[in-house]
Amino acid sequence: MLNALGLMADQAVMFAIIIALGSAGIVALFMALLWPRRWQLHYRIEVFFAALLVVLAVFADARSTAAFTAYEKDLPRGDSLAGVPDTGQDQDAFDRTVRVFAFQWGFAFVDENGAASRNAVKVAPGQKVLFTIMSNDVVHGFNIPAARMTTEFEPGAVRHIWIRSPDTPGKYLIQCLNYCGVGHSQMKAWLVVDGAPTES
């Protein structure tokens, strides 16, 4: 299954950058401690180094923005409960649209036909699923590790995320990622992947 953000290649590059930077720093530190040779660095080297960091920041901003913009392209917009679009061309891009109500401490799911379920939502393998999420009590999180997607939402707001459901049937964890009260540890649900794979 692909990350909905299409980030796997980008993440590999970003991890390579931080591993390279971190390793260079730690090697330089240990060289200073253990290697007898000494250097008097020219100030110009630090200027080049700072310029390199600026270039990396510009690159990271560009990649992150490109990935997130592409991801958000299909998402409907809406900042309030009243603004939730029930139908619309945006949602044609998805195989399923599911409304999620987060509460202390669980998730209720309402599908396109108005059928409700608590702490479990059933989808077919490989489906592109839009979740329209809201909370009416406190700030909650909504994270599906298998889909590598997280969002958080304050009470009264509506947040949209979409995922590509896993190709392999099974039960996949959905969890709250923001402390929301004493029952936070128990605030889990399941993405149940079952049925025939979806062609896409």
Place this chain on the structure above:
Amino acid sequence: MALPTADEIAETRTLHWQPRNLLGTLTLKELLFSNDYQVIAIKGILTSLVMLGLAGLFALTFRTELAVPGIQYFGARVYITLLTLHGMLMVFGFVIPLTLSVCYFLMPKLLKLDGLLWSGLAQWSYWLLALAAVLLLVGRPDFTWTFYTPMSLRVGGDLVWLGYLAIVLVGISEFLAGVMLIRNALAWRGGLMTMPLMGWAMLTVGAMLVISTPALSLVGTLLLTDWLGATAMFDPAAGGSTKTFLWMFWFYGHPAVYLPFVPAIGILYSLLPRFLGRPMWSHVSAIIAFSSLFLLSFVVFHHHFQPAVTEHTWVQRAFQILTLLIFIPSTLHVFNWIASLWQGRIPDSARRAVPFKFAIGAIFFVIYGGVTAFINAQISIDTDFIHNTYWIPAHFHAMFLGFCAQMAIAGIYFVYPYITGRHYNQTLANAHFWLWQIGIFGKVTMMFLLGLVFFPRWVVDYLPLTEWATPQMVLTIAANLIGLGFLVFVVNLALTVRHGRECSGDPWELGDDIAVPAGTPAPAE
């Protein structure tokens, strides 16, 4: 820049760096109420260490619960109360006041002041913070150290209001400390460009404190009035806004992460030249890094809650760019430290000195944990596996514990001979050093691994998955090593304060293996 002469170096050492048994001659009344800067520093250090002991004990208690899946010893409410007290006491009661207290001791000596100007403010700051700590321990709030609304208005017992009041007092306490630090930094008469880097650190953190802490006190006040029903600022159900809370709290909360970081940098800039016997590689680079860190520190806070509140696209992107850029000044500091180590021989006396070892450990962890800031800033990756998984505590434990706390401990080992007239026990100090390096590395690494597999923050119980349970067990063992190291540290200080080897002269005199050429800047600067 006018550099001090060799005679001035000798004079500085004689006047300011004379070991004596200050601690042993203090009466209890003097310790509690004297406005002498050294006494205020000693009081702050001792109190912060008590806070570290308490907060560490809370951590080891809930770590024991988290070592294996399931509920073993206590339920969610006890867990989150311990976690809240751990976070609040570590941040407000230990790492910020300890780094500042070490700086209170060093600053007048380095800035050639007779003492701390306006030291009464430091005294008030101390007592208000002590009162806040007592209120927290009595109130036992269970709303985490970030107390997001409306959750924080709907939890806790009848005494939860003491927690809100404590937040107000912490803000006032830190504000007073900030005013005093700015006053003392500006007392430097040699011009800003020649001001010792400790002065720059104090000017930077003082300005951060003065600008950011009113927001914290205001948040605490509004939490209290919301809870009382007099206002409805932060509860959407009553017409308020969580978004307002997030913007107000994190306006304090992000500069707040630099409140221990900047003083720790100041301690490092003070200790390295002293041990190496030469000035830092670049004074100007450090000033540029301090200034840019200060300016950027107020405009990056949105990254703490970027998946929680969507703003206009350009606002989100602006915060992402600024957060990526703030990586640079911190990196320039690290560059400066390593370049300083590279540019000449490292004396054997430095290699033996435990403060120097802790400084090296701190530099290691600021690289190891700090480099991840580059990906944390990116909204797309943050929305993937970073936000509110264990990846975040991994990052801030590397910075707070690995860097800030270790630099404060380096500072304590450094000032110890000056306040007791005795040396610490080298063997015990070495044991402390290695227990902490292994423990902190294990702890931070396990937290990073848990973040990669989406382990959520703030949970007392978790699914029995191998990829979650194994790192949690190792993490608990690593945390106990840190606890053991702290115990060794306390035993060392307790034993040597009366029975340690007496100092016969400057405890940090450069070794015979390095010569200080005439005209070299005072090592302390």
